[in-house]
Amino acid sequence: MNKLYHTVVIGGGCLGAACAFSVQRRLGNNRHKVAIIEKKVLGAGLSSRHSAIVRSANASPMATRMAKMATQYWKNLKPLWGVNIPYEQPGAIWIAENTPDSRAESWTALEHMLQQEGIGFAMLAHRDVMDLSRQALKTVPDEIYYYEPDVLQLDSPQILNAMQTAAKKNRIDVLEHCEVIDFAHAEQGISAINTSQGKIFAEHVINAAGAWSAELFAGIGLSIPVALEPVYAANFLVSVDDIPEGMPIIADYVNQAYFRRWRGSILHMHQPRSRNAKDIARSFSRAVMNPEGANVIYDALSFNVTHQQLDNYLGKVINRFPKIGKPVYAGGYHSFFDITPDLKFILGPDTQLTNLYHCLGAGQALKYAPIFGEIIADLIIEGNVTAKSIDIAEFSIDRFSNNDISQYWQSNALKKNSL
Template sequence: MNRHYHTVVIGGGCLGAACAFSVQRGLGNKSGKVAIIEKKVLGAGLSSRHSAIVRSANASPMAARMAKMATQYWKNLKPLWGVNIPYEQSGAIWIAENAADSRAESWTALEHMLQQEGIDFAMVSHRDVLELSRQALKTVPDEIYYYEPDVLQLDSPQILNAMQTAAKKTRVDVLEHCDVIDFEHAGQGITALHTSQGKIFAEHVINAAGAWSADLFAGIGLNIPVALEPVYAANFLVSVHDIPEGMPIIADYVNQAYFRRWRGSILHMHQPRSRNAKDIARSFSRTAMNPEGANVIYDALSFNVTQQQLDNYLGKVINRFPKIGKPVYAGGYHSFFDITPDLKFILGPDTEFTNLYHCLGAGQALKYAPIFGEIIADLITEGSVISNAIDIEEFSIGRFSNNDLSRYWQANALTQNGL
């Protein structure tokens, strides 16, 4: 039996869910229904492996502004989703090299820009870092440090539970184990989706499919430049004597690692996205040559790690946390960032199909999910809740219209601080 929806969201990760909940709330109970189409189960993709760090620091002023708003939404999620989730406001210490070149200047510029946006992000002394970390961190003269107090730690399982509960509360239909096979379109609009569960008509379509987007929309002539960049995450058992409870998240751009203490006695770590142009180009090449496409995310081999990878991470832990000695390995896995050539989001209306909207997080989906949902809902329901404060033009898919991706790799900024 054919089904009709006001809005169909493709992708049941945190971004797709946030969009669905916000659009359904904007429509009310009498103006139409919203559905999420998910090929596995709600939250089964990269959202289930997210490190769940919510921070505002970003090299783009507009992205930083949105992140600040998203942080406040995460603290009080119930008006948006009908549920709240627990969080810890641990803050974050940012570590960079005190280089006598433009890199140090770019951190100073970042500090100034974020403070103009009302984000508490300021340089701190070595003594401050030792006090904040309760003497757990090693500091050296060649490093500079910044502190961002309004950084949250969430927990992925709790987020997934909130998504499932919110879907029921908001009365969003969730069609799980449902593959999108093809689209019907007339003129400049998508009229229907052919799925493994039948034909579905939609007035509006939201693409929140992440790394599946490129293959999904290629059949109707859309070029959506998203690739997968692998990231290794590892967990180590720690003692409160080694790393105290309540220690801030450590964003270590000297060792290229994020550290956070979570679930009581685990030091969790992963690497940040690479901003190297060659690495980004390799990720796009690897994605193009991968016959599984984004389904590689579900490969059981993703949960295997090599001794070389483990030794590399052990070295990073020992270098930054000298009191630990030899950390006790407690498991690791490969995950992925879904990235764009310039590492910025793809957010807003499509340039070809007037009823298609993109919501792709470029490796930063979870932290922005609530605000992205509100932005997309405003576009679809013609609301104005946040339109006066946010300009999403720099994140438009139209910036890739000439298909010359190499210029984004070459321009990929060492000035962007890796944020």
């Protein structure tokens, strides 16, 4: 059956949902409708495996500014989505090396920039780190520590439940188990979306398909540089004597691991995105050779781990938490970051098709979801971003148009540390 919508969002993750809710709220109760096309079920992709940490620290001042706004939205989500989500505010301790070749000066510059943006982010003395962690962390002289107090911890199942509830409250048509086959398009834009459930017409189309974007839009000549970077997450059973409740999230850039006390008795950990240019290039080369494309996310093997991976993570836990003894492994899984060559989002209108908008999080989707939804709604309903403090030019897909992607990360990307 053919359907006509004001706006169709492709991708039912946290970004797609946020865009749909914000656009529909602006449209009000008139006849205009918004739909989400989702090939599985709402939130079934990477949003279902998110660490759900909301922070503001970022090497880009504009990304920092948007993250600060997003954090406030998460604290009071109901005006945007019609629902609120419970959260904790444990704050975060950031750990970095303090050696001549560790680029410690970049952390000092980051601290200065974040404070200029009104973000609480300040260096800690070793004794303060021990106090905040209740003596659980190991500190060493050649490390430096920072504290970001306004860091939130959400829970992924609660986020998915809120998305599903908000979709009903906002009268969004959620077309689940609906695959995009191809697009009908003219020079001006996309005229129709051919799906497994029929042809869908829309005045505006939002691409929130994450790692599926490259394959989806290649057929109409759009090059969207997104690839998957694998990440392993592991859970360990702990006691309050090992790691106290209320301990801040630990962003350990020495051991390349995030740690958090989760659901009362679990130490959850995962690795951050790799900033190494060779690793990023490797991820893009894997994308080219992977016949499954982004569907590898749903592979059952993603829930298996090797002894080598487990031993690696056990070593990181023991190294950072000396009181924990031998951690008790409680399960793990592979997830993925959807990354771009420079690890920055792709956000804003397409430069070739006038009714297409991109909302891709580059491994940081959840923390930015509310503000990205508002920005995309601004562009569609108002024609521009209404907040004068926000400039999304840095994140335009146009930044890749004059670069050979294979050369991008060698010449332009990662010139400074990117959180």
